[in-house]
Amino acid sequence: MASVGVPLGERPGAWASIRRTWSEVWSDALGRTGVILLVFIAIIAVFGPMFFPFNSADVGKSAQDIFRPPSAQHWLGTDELGRDVFREVLAGAGISLLVGLLATAISILVGAAIGLIAGYRVGWLDSVLMRVTDFFLVIPTLPLVIVLAAVFGQSLGIIILVIGLTGWPGTARIVRSQVLSLRERQFVVRVRSFGASDLRIVGLHILPNVLPLIFANTVLVIAGSILSEATLAFLGLGDPVHVSWGTMLHFAFVSGATGRGAWWYFLPPGIGIVIVVLGFTLAGHTLDRILNPRLRGR
Amino acid sequence: MFRASYLARKGAQLALTLFAVVTFNFLLFRVLPGDPIRLIARAGHLSADEMAQLRATFGLDRPLVVQYGYYLRSLFHGDFGFSITYRRPVSDILAERMVNTAILLGAATVLIVVLGVGIGVIAAARRGSKLDSSSVVTALLFWSLPTFWTGMLLVFLLGVWLHAFPISGITTPGAVYTSTLDRWSDIASHIVLPTITLALVDIGQFVLITRSSLIDVLTEDFILTAKAKGLSRRAVIWKHGVRNALLPVITASALYISLVVGGAIQVETVFSWPGMGRLVYDAVLRRDYPILESCFLIFAVAVILANLASDLMYQVLDPRVREA
Numbered sequence: 001m002a003s004v005g006v007p008l009g010e011r012p013g014a015w016a017s018i019r020r021t022w023s024e025v026w027s028d029a030l031g032r033t034g035v036i037l038l039v040f041i042a043i044i045a046v047f048g049p050m051f052f053p054f055n056s057a058d059v060g061k062s063a064q065d066i067f068r069p070p071s072a073q074h075w076l077g078t079d080e081l082g083r084d085v086f087r088e089v090l091a092g093a094g095i096s097l098l099v100g101l102l103a104t105a106i107s108i109l110v111g112a113a114i115g116l117i118a119g120y121r122v123g124w125l126d127s128v129l130m131r132v133t134d135f136f137l138v139i140p141t142l143p144l145v146i147v148l149a150a151v152f153g154q155s156l157g158i159i160i161l162v163i164g165l166t167g168w169p170g171t172a173r174i175v176r177s178q179v180l181s182l183r184e185r186q187f188v189v190r191v192r193s194f195g196a197s198d199l200r201i202v203g204l205h206i207l208p209n210v211l212p213l214i215f216a217n218t219v220l221v222i223a224g225s226i227l228s229e230a231t232l233a234f235l236g237l238g239d240p241v242h243v244s245w246g247t248m249l250h251f252a253f254v255s256g257a258t259g260r261g262a263w264w265y266f267l268p269p270g271i272g273i274v275i276v277v278l279g280f281t282l283a284g285h286t287l288d289r290i291l292n293p294r295l296r297g298r
Numbered sequence: 299m300f301r302a303s304y305l306a307r308k309g310a311q312l313a314l315t316l317f318a319v320v321t322f323n324f325l326l327f328r329v330l331p332g333d334p335i336r337l338i339a340r341a342g343h344l345s346a347d348e349m350a351q352l353r354a355t356f357g358l359d360r361p362l363v364v365q366y367g368y369y370l371r372s373l374f375h376g377d378f379g380f381s382i383t384y385r386r387p388v389s390d391i392l393a394e395r396m397v398n399t400a401i402l403l404g405a406a407t408v409l410i411v412v413l414g415v416g417i418g419v420i421a422a423a424r425r426g427s428k429l430d431s432s433s434v435v436t437a438l439l440f441w442s443l444p445t446f447w448t449g450m451l452l453v454f455l456l457g458v459w460l461h462a463f464p465i466s467g468i469t470t471p472g473a474v475y476t477s478t479l480d481r482w483s484d485i486a487s488h489i490v491l492p493t494i495t496l497a498l499v500d501i502g503q504f505v506l507i508t509r510s511s512l513i514d515v516l517t518e519d520f521i522l523t524a525k526a527k528g529l530s531r532r533a534v535i536w537k538h539g540v541r542n543a544l545l546p547v548i549t550a551s552a553l554y555i556s557l558v559v560g561g562a563i564q565v566e567t568v569f570s571w572p573g574m575g576r577l578v579y580d581a582v583l584r585r586d587y588p589i590l591e592s593c594f595l596i597f598a599v600a601v602i603l604a605n606l607a608s609d610l611m612y613q614v615l616d617p618r619v620r621e622a
């Protein structure tokens with residue numbers, strides 16, 4: 001890190017370091033697999049519904065139309081209402097991704113802000129913030145999320161908020177420990193002796209140096225958020241209007257698709273979740289190894 | 299073994315956290331939309347007088363602070379309220395369900411820790427081999443599986459398709475047992491699939507943590523010394539390496555407990571295992587708030603206590619942190 005201390009925008013090597021990180025990820029077998037899986041899912045989520053639009057009111061006309069195995073007409077068969085599973089899976093991709101990404105954005109913003117403040121302002125504020133963080137770390141996440149979603153309702157917005165506002169403590173801890181070590185580094189001490197304000201030091205000198213770490217963490221948190229959404233939806237707490245992969249699995253479960261052997265109904269959404277979570281996990285794992293100073297050289 | 303000041307600080311922290319959880323729980327369920335009295339009187343029409351009377355009976359006409367006092371007093375007496383859907387005291391229901399969850403999580407935890415640490419050690423000992431890299435990939439893959447979906451998959455493959463194991467409940471409905479052993483073997487066959495599901499999904503992190511921790515330890519000087527003394531490879535790895543590598547594993551097990559509680563909710567739902575997790579699922583569907591509230595409290599307290607236990611265990615096992 002030769003250019004440490006120069007703000008990100010003015011740093012001559014900002015683009016170069018992004019390119020270097022990218023080529024390191026791409027040259028890693030696991031990282032490359034993750035990126036390919038994610039591109040695959042992104043294509044499905046964006047172009048799938050364009051070519052195969054899904055209408056949740058488009059149900060079967062008779063009892064013959066429900067739980068039909070895959071055929072030329074219905075590539076992945078039909079569900080318990082006689083709807084086309086293939087189109088439903090394509091539509092679900094976008095909802096699952098949307099919730100995962102937005103919830104993660106909230107988690108990262110809250111976590112990074114708390115981590116930055118706690119790490120920089122050592123003292124009572126740090127202790128208070130870390131107590132709160134530890135409190136949220138020890139509370140079991142899934143029961144908390146279930147209770148919050150059950151209390152506040154089942155719209156997409158609530159689900160995003162609930163997952164986002166419970167997913168930040170890990171990020172806060174990681175960012176804080178990095179800031180703690182940065183604030184004692186020579187370049188920060190030097191800028192401070194020039195009389196730079198705290199806001200300037202944090203914004204221009206510390207934040208750019210924690211950003212890579214935050215980025216690697218973000219990718220891992222997305223995987224967790226998508227899993228949380230799927231689990232919530234599976235337990236019947238999803239948004240009934242916007243069908244995600246988790247919601248599909250909820251209806252597959254309560255309509256007894258596993259007992260009927262209707263594999264075409266519960267396999268595709270589950271495989272979708274696994275692909276997207278695995279993609280983010282592999283990419284995040286690789287990024288973390290490259291960008292996390294503690295793991296470098298392992 | 300422990301310094302008095304350390305124990306005092308831990309005790310104070312525990313009390314503060316428990317207090318925060320209880321208060322959080324109280325407030326959360328008081329901001330609920332809807333009027334609990336209306337919920338009770340769902341069908342019939344009530345006059346304003348009768349409503350007021352019911353309100354007074356449940357203490358809902360008192361200020362929030364007084365209600366909080368009532369709440370704390372009830373908790374201390376083991377009174378978790380009354381379930382509207384089961385028409386029974388919540389504490390009775392919880393007492394039945396907790397045992398079943400404990401059996402399931404106990405079985406799964408033993409399997410996960412033994413296999414996870416074992417595989418992690420083998421992978422680290424053969425670092426860079428095919429076995430090592432494939433164990434890492436497999437661990438990441440299994441970590442990405444949603445627990446509930448893995449359960450559905452096993453129900454389909456091993457239950458519906460192969461008829462190898464029962465897929466629902468804790469015992470065979472209507473079964474008559476000739477002996478206690480008979481009954482336990484029935485439970486054992488029912489526990490197989492839920493346990494495997496939990497193990498598959500949660501084993502990965504133990505593999506990864508054990509592996510990376512042991513890889514670190516194996517670079518230390520005392521390992522070189524042990525090798526130089528002419529100890530066998532096995533002795534170096536297990537007696538000198540693994541012992542020291544287990545510390546981060548203990549820290550991680552605190553996180554595991556938080557995770558496995560979530561796993562129990564999913565697995566019990568899929569396999570209709572009559573424990574706390576299934577209770578939560580049913581309570582969510584029927585919006586039985588007294589049950590939901592109590593289950594959350596118990597899960598939270600269990601995880602907090604487990605965290606404390608892992609902290610204390612760390613202190614016992616690593617003399618270096620005892621001073622801190």
